[in-house]
Amino acid sequence: MALPIAAESRKELLRLATAGSVDDGKSTLIGRLLYDSKSIFTDQMESIERTSAERGDEYANLALLTDGLRAEREQGITIDVAYRYFATPRRKFIIADTPGHVQYTRNMVTGASTADLAIVLIDARKGVLEQTRRHAFLSSLLGIPHLVLAVNKMDLVDYSQARFDEIRDEFASFASKLTVTDLTFIPVSALLGDNVVTPSANMDWYHGAPLLDHLEEVHIASDRNLIDARLPVQYVIRPQRGDGSDHRSYAGTVAGGTFAPGDEVVVLPGGFTTTIDRIWAPGGVEVAQAFPPMAVSVSLRDEIDITRGEMIARPNNRPWVGRDVDAMVCWFSDDSTLRPGNRYVVSATTASVRAQITTLNYRLDINTLHRDETAEALSVNQIGRVTLHAQQPLMFDAYRRNRDTGSFILVDEATNTTVAAGMISGPVDHQSTIVWHGSKVSPDQRPYRGATIWLTGLSGSGKSSIAVEVERRLVAAGRPAYLMDGDNLRHGLNSDLGFGDDDRRENIRRTSEVASLFADSGSVAIVSLISPFAAERRRAREIHAAAGLPFFEVFVDTPLAECERRDPKGLYARARRGEVKQFTGIDSPYERPTDAEIVVTPDHGSPTDIADAIIRDLGL
């Protein structure tokens, strides 16, 4: 016999969001659902009955159930969303209960972003109001697949079918402008229980299901995207000595499609292709298939260096990979505004990347759907369409295709707070209008196969001295080779860049791209760049890997003290005196490479000795 707990966990979960103000009877409706489905504990019920009697309420005031909880949680919580849990024999439910006033747009965005179904309440006496339209619009913007219009307080309009029909027609004409796929109207009285859990004896003209039946029956299994296989890598599990495993595995929550052992996959953004070896569910149980929203770990047939934030997909069905994204954002922060030029960290699936807002295309009035194209900023609870530019490629889908891989949050790095939520429309247009023109020359038609030798190290470590010797030897041997020295590039290609972190990243990015073009042409690109950041060096490697080009990192590991002693340009002395700011090793970081192909130290001899060794070791 199955244990009850197992039966419980097998039940399908429906995430439901309710929007509306207290006056519409939202709290009473939720209370009624909990009460009539026997989800309230007896002691809670007794206290509600007692308080209702004290207040002189005619009926047990079920709103007290949710309002009481709200008062508790108001302390110290900025985003006011209460999650309630209840279950019936057929399904489990999580209700995200969000207050409905205009200033609570951010709450609704937070609470409803993962919902399968939204209930929008209408007071039958008042009909369709501005806030009804606002809630319906937000539900559609958030891509909630099922929308229920609960026309409440039917007892106060004599259970009139005519009034219900009037409201339904008015709302349906507005909803036709939205992308609502499944719309259901239910006449209810939350206070008296009509059509909430049990069918109403007062509305025999209504032949549909009561609300709870609808919630139990609405078909949600196919709402998830089961086509586009996506596994954002959350962390890497390395084999422990002695535990019998011989493979690294990659853990994450499946965000779309299905994965099975033997499937060919691509790891993005690097572009390596391999095959899934095995898949485990939590607890180490091996499974034959993974689908959303399963948390799994997978092992791959080839050893590939994968880190958090990368994505496993299918070679013939990839997410977009790009830096420029077009999105709708809802601004959350009371303390700041969104403006073009502002910089944030974009957190999308498991990746976090720095990005800048490039444009605010318009601000949307969520009551009228009017687009204000003259808007210069978004403040709290406002929604607008923006484009942003990320410093590293993001992997994403359109939100309407996949709510997990199509959404992100913006984090203010200075305060480490979430300032916005975003829903991606797609890559910025200019990208989709640019096509890749393939060359008619294949790599083996070129006289030489190119490569990049990337020298990294502190200023004065000896990068340039070694690089010029490598270039000289290769050219003398008849190989096309070309030296790209950071100092020299900063005179032309990178003359607009300084030494702040962002500028250095851009410096490394541009140099990576140019080096890969040289390598692609059959030349050996020799780069001599401090390149202090591990992520950007890694990105340089990935750019080459994606194009199938060899990339060799050479870490010129000369201790800071020795570089400072050499100080060929007198820059260390000036940095110590504070005349040169953000100098690497002094007041700007250098992240030491951990996976360089070659590490050279001063013990290895003169630059010429080292150049000889590099050429020999790399087989060039």
Ligand SMILES: Nc1ncnc2c1ncn2[C@@H]1O[C@H](COP(=O)(O)OS(=O)(=O)O)[C@@H](OP(=O)(O)O)[C@H]1O
């Ligand atoms: N603040 C500060 N920090 C580091 N380096 C400085 C700075 N200001 C000027 N220089 C000179 O610029 C050279 C480094 O440029 P890079 O393009 O290699 O640097 S980076 O990769 O963008 O960090 C570097 O050249 P090398 O000594 O050949 O490394 C310095 O001479």
Ligand SMILES: Nc1ncnc2c1ncn2[C@@H]1O[C@H](COP(=O)(O)OP(=O)(O)O)[C@@H](O)[C@H]1O
């Ligand atoms: N292997 C080495 N042994 C001793 N001195 C070296 C070595 N490599 C470079 N140097 C000296 O160190 C100084 C800085 O070298 P440089 O190539 O300009 O460094 P970087 O390009 O890393 O700033 C130069 O004076 C150079 O002669």
